[in-house]
Amino acid sequence: METFLIAFFAFLVVMSGMAVGVMFKRKPIAGSCGGLNAISDADHCLICGSAVDKDSPLKDRLNGECPRKKAMREKLEREAAMEGSAGKA
Known part of the structure; x- marks a missing residue:
């Protein structure tokens, strides 16, 4: 029980530290540039504006x-x- 506490x-x-950091910076929490942005049909990242990797494996998955x-x-x-060809022989 002590370990849990x-x-x-x-x-x-x-x-709490992360929450205070977000409040003082006054910036919204944002995802990474390569994550879900890579699977959209956009040519650039919606967050930072950099080019999106067209060969991302995320596109194949979705x-x-x-x-x-x-x-x-x-x-x-x-x-x-x-197995089918071995069964016929």
């Missing part, structure tokens, strides 16, 4: 099937095809 108060202090899921599906299809 120590951790709780440590998180409370950190969160515009189609996740690359890992696609690779797994293709692997299973190949294995099924091999």
